[in-house]
Amino acid sequence: MNGSLLRGLSRLDIVALTLNNIVGAGIFTMPAALVAGAGGWSVGVLILTIALVTAMALCTVEVASRYDVTGGPMYYAGAAFGPSAGFVVGWLMYLSRLSAFGAIATIMLDYSAGLWPSLGTTALRTLAITVFIGAIASVNVRGIVQGALTTNILTVVKCLPLTLLALAGLWLGGWTSVPSAGPPSLDALGGAVLVAFFACMGFEPAAVIAGEARDPRRDLPVGMIVGVLGAGALYTLLLFTCFKTVPDLGRSTRPLADAAAALVGPGGATVVLITAAISCAGNLSGWMMASPRVLYALAVQGDLPEILATVHTVRRTPWVAIVTSALLVWLMTVSGTFVYLATFSAIARLLTYASTAGALIVLRRRVGPAPIPMPLGPLLAIVVLISTLVALGSTTGSAVRDVSIAVALGWAGRTVTRRWNRMAVATV
Numbered sequence: 261m262n263g264s265l266l267r268g269l270s271r272l273d274i275v276a277l278t279l280n281n282i283v284g285a286g287i288f289t290m291p292a293a294l295v296a297g298a299g300g301w302s303v304g305v306l307i308l309t310i311a312l313v314t315a316m317a318l319c320t321v322e323v324a325s326r327y328d329v330t331g332g333p334m335y336y337a338g339a340a341f342g343p344s345a346g347f348v349v350g351w352l353m354y355l356s357r358l359s360a361f362g363a364i365a366t367i368m369l370d371y372s373a374g375l376w377p378s379l380g381t382t383a384l385r386t387l388a389i390t391v392f393i394g395a396i397a398s399v400n401v402r403g404i405v406q407g408a409l410t411t412n413i414l415t416v417v418k419c420l421p422l423t424l425l426a427l428a429g430l431w432l433g434g435w436t437s438v439p440s441a442g443p444p445s446l447d448a449l450g451g452a453v454l455v456a457f458f459a460c461m462g463f464e465p466a467a468v469i470a471g472e473a474r475d476p477r478r479d480l481p482v483g484m485i486v487g488v489l490g491a492g493a494l495y496t497l498l499l500f501t502c503f504k505t506v507p508d509l510g511r512s513t514r515p516l517a518d519a520a521a522a523l524v525g526p527g528g529a530t531v532v533l534i535t536a537a538i539s540c541a542g543n544l545s546g547w548m549m550a551s552p553r554v555l556y557a558l559a560v561q562g563d564l565p566e567i568l569a570t571v572h573t574v575r576r577t578p579w580v581a582i583v584t585s586a587l588l589v590w591l592m593t594v595s596g597t598f599v600y601l602a603t604f605s606a607i608a609r610l611l612t613y614a615s616t617a618g619a620l621i622v623l624r625r626r627v628g629p630a631p632i633p634m635p636l637g638p639l640l641a642i643v644v645l646i647s648t649l650v651a652l653g654s655t656t657g658s659a660v661r662d663v664s665i666a667v668a669l670g671w672a673g674r675t676v677t678r679r680w681n682r683m684a685v686a687t688v
Contacts, residue, residue, distance in 0.1 A: 265330060265472050266404055266576035271479040273408040274466045277546055278487025280415040281462035283422070284543040285367045287495060288516050288536045290459045291502040296510035297452030300439045306499060309456040310492035312647050315640045316613045317463045317488045319620050321481040325632035326623065330471030331557030332464055333612045338561070340619035340626075347563045349615045351670035352663070353464075354554045356608035358585075361547050362592040363605075365389055368540030374533055389593050392541070396548045397586035401572065401579045404472045407549045414542030419494070421535045425516065426494050428523055429501030437503040439510075457651060458606050460495070463488050464613075465550030472553075481632055547589075552581040562681055563674045607663055610648050617644035 269277075294302040323336045334353060338346020369389065373379040379388060400407040463484045470476040502515045505522040512518050516536075520528030556578035559568035570580040620641045623630070634640060 264576065265571060265578065267472055267474050268403070268405040269408055269469060269473040269479075271475075271482055273412060274473060274479050274483025275486050275490075276412040276415045277408070277469070277549065278463050278466045278483050279419065279490055280411055280542045280546045281465050281550075282460060282487060282491040283415075283419065283494065283539065284462065285364050285536065285540050286455075286459035287422070287498065288514070288532070288539070290455060290495070291499050291506075292509055292512040292515040293455040294452050294499065295439055295502075297455065299510075302452070302499060303438060303496070305452050306456050306492075306496060309453065309460050310488075310495070312457070312644070313460040313463070314485070314488050314492070315647075316617070316644050317484045318634045319613075319617045319637070319641050319644055320464065320467055321484055322630045322632055322634045322637050323616055323619050323623065324467045324470060324480050324484075325477050325630050326627070328470055328473070328476040329557075330469065330553050330560075332467030332470065332554075333616050334554065334557060336619040336623075337615040340622040341615070343561065343563075345615065346561070347558065347670070347674055348667055349612055350554055350558050350563070351674075352608035352666065353468075353612050354551060354558075355666050355670075356605040356612075357547060357551045357554075358588060358592065359605045361544060361551075361589040364540050364543050364547075365392075365589070365593045368537050368544070371533055371537040371540065375530070375537070386594055390590065392544070393586050393590050393593075396545050397582055399545075400548050400552070400582050401575060401577055403575050403577060404469070404549070407545070411542060411545045411549060414538060414545055418535050418539040418542050421531055422494060422498065422516075422539075425501055425520055425523075425532070426497035428519075429497045429499070429504060432501070432504045437500075439503070454606075454651065458609075460488075460492065461609055461613075464609075464616075465546060468550045468553050468557075477631060548582065548585065552578055552585040555581040555585060562678060564677055566681070607652060607660070608666075610651055611663075614645055614648040617641040617648075 294305060298305045324332070327335060329335055331350065334346050334350030337349040369379060369385050372388070378384055396410065399410050466480055466484050466487070470480060473479055498516065502509050502519050505519040506512050506515055509515060517529040517532040520532045555564060555568050558564040559566055559581070568581045568584060569578070571577065572579040618641065621638050624638065
């Protein structure tokens with residue numbers, strides 16, 4: 261493997277990575293989707309969702325405090341339930357993020373085309389995404405510190421205008437303009453909960469890169485919790501802004517752009533469109549930091565070809581995993597095949613969170629208290645497991661089918677890899 265990874269990530273880097281991964285494309289449509297589904301219950305739905313995601317993050321904090329290795333939830337699942345479970349979680353983590361990259365890249369290009377219409381042509385879109393993926397991959401091959409710096413800059417650039425827009429909601433007293441519609445139907449309310457729930461996800465990449473954090477046991481808890489609560493506060497205030505400034509919010513297709521236009525004119529809407537493109541770019545930059553580390557971790561434990569665990573002798577980055585991931589997301593974005601995988605992206609991430617909650621209970625009983633035990637940790641884990649089951653109950657049969665297919669394909673690859681490794685050892 262040519263050496264170990266470099267521990268170069270600071271606490272600030274982990275906070276920025278978490279914020280960057282949560283605040284993505286979803287926030288630019290979530291206020292309208294929430295109101296369309298939940299009406300006057302929108303704020304309650306959002307706050308409940310933030311509380312549930314915080315519970316998931318707290319479970320991750322406790323389990324993560326036991327380890328300081330790369331892999332995050334896949335490693336926790338392996339430690340609690342065995343290597344097979346660890347592989348399934350890691351494989352689904354990677355595929356869910358792979359499909360998310362393709363979807364977010366397409367959204368980024370669509371927003372950019374609204375500003376520069378020439379990007380609406382297939383040739384220029386292909387060129388643009390090729391240059392972009394090549395750039396963020398090369399930055400991350402050069403070093404984890406460089407990758408973190410790029411993500412930090414993009415996080416600040418996208419969060420600054422969103423924060424100003426959110427503060428407008430606070431200044432205008434947007435909570436006084438909550439829609440007065442009566443209770444929604446259960447189906448509509450369930451859809452609104454899912455919209456909010458999936459928009460608030462994204463804290464787990466911080467745990468994935470623990471093997472490159474300077475002091476993961478101290479910095480991961482702060483980074484994940486500050487990131488989740490910071491994103492939750494931003495989302496809530498942006499919802500208040502939209503309440504105050506966007507008439508018929510439930511029908512708006514660009515609620516934040518409409519809010520900015522109402523506050524400062526057409527120029528405000530343009531700023532939001534630019535921010536949306538930058539927000540997507542920040543998400544994708546964070547993806548290129550964390551997701552290749554899942555491939556690396558799977559290869560380290562012998563579930564994928566050993567070459568994916570190769571570490572650059574000078575840069576100390578998993579460069580083969582990064583380059584492989586860049587090629588895969590380029591192919592999926594250009595070809596559009598991510599649409600198939602996107603159908604199970606959400607359910608795969610829910611299973612990841614559930615596995616960590618289960619690991620908390622198992623490891624407490626088997627090993628004892630964690631270095632950072634959460635108050636009422638097992639109760640939090642049970643809440644997470646129940647909420648996950650409820651959310652999964654609203655998914656379609658096709659999503660379950662797609663997850664099953666993905667697991668079967670990954671398992672076949674794992675079987676071939678392990679047999680090859682055993683044969684290689686036997687011939688030595």
